[in-house]
Amino acid sequence: xxxxxxxxxxxxxxxxxxxxxxxxxxxxxxxxxxxxxxxxxxxxxxxxxxxxxxxxxxxxxxxxxxxxxxxxxxxxxxxxxxxxxxxxxxxxxxxxxxxxxxxxxxxxxxxxxxxxx
Numbered sequence: 070x071x072x073x074x075x076x077x078x079x080x081x082x083x084x085x086x087x088x089x090x091x092x093x094x095x096x097x098x099x100x101x102x103x104x105x106x107x108x109x110x111x112x113x114x115x116x117x118x119x120x121x122x123x124x125x126x127x128x129x130x131x132x133x134x135x136x137x138x139x140x141x142x143x144x145x146x147x148x149x150x151x152x153x154x155x156x157x158x159x160x161x162x163x164x165x166x167x168x169x170x171x172x173x174x175x176x177x178x179x180x181x182x183x184x185x186x
Contacts, residue, residue, distance in 0.1 A: 070151040072113060072180040073158035075165065077145045080173030098166040106150055106161060117146035155179055 087095060106112045120143070124135040145167070152158040158177050167173035 070111070070153055073150055073152050073155065074178045074180060075148040075150065075158070075162050076176040076178065077147065077165065077167045078142055078174045078176065079145075080167055080170035081143060081145070083170040083172060095166060095169070098169070102164050102166055103148065105164070106148065111151040111161075113149040113151060115146070115148040118144055149180075 084092070084095065103112065103115050106115075122135065124133050125131070126133065148165075150158065150161065152161065155177060158179075162175040162177050165173075165175045167175055
C-alpha cells in the first residue's frame with residue numbers, strides 16, 4: 070500500500086456562522102470520519118493545525134511570521150492514510166466533513182520516496 074496525505078483548506082468563514090450546536094455536530098462528523106478510517110486500519114495519522122507559525126525563505130533563511138493567506142488557502146489540518154491508489158484515497162476524501170461547506174477543499178497527495186542523488 071502507498072501513503073497519501075489529505076490536506077484540508079478553506080471553509081473557516083462559513084463555519085464561523087454555525088451555532089454552538091451545529092459546531093458540535095460538525096466536529097462529531099470529523100470524529101466519525103477519522104474513526105472510520107482508523108477502523109479500516111489505514112490511518113497513519115491525523116491532526117488539526119494551529120493558525121500562524123513561522124516561514125523560512127530562501128538561501129538567506131529569512132524568518133517571518135506566518136503563513137498569512139486568504140481564508141480559503143489556510144491549511145487547517147491533515148490526514149495521512151494508506152491506500153492502494155490515488156483514486157482509492159480520493160474516494161475516502163469524498164467523505165471529509167471539510168466538503169460540507171462550499172469553500173472547503175481536500176487536496177490528495179501521494180507520499181513519495183527519497184532517492185539518492
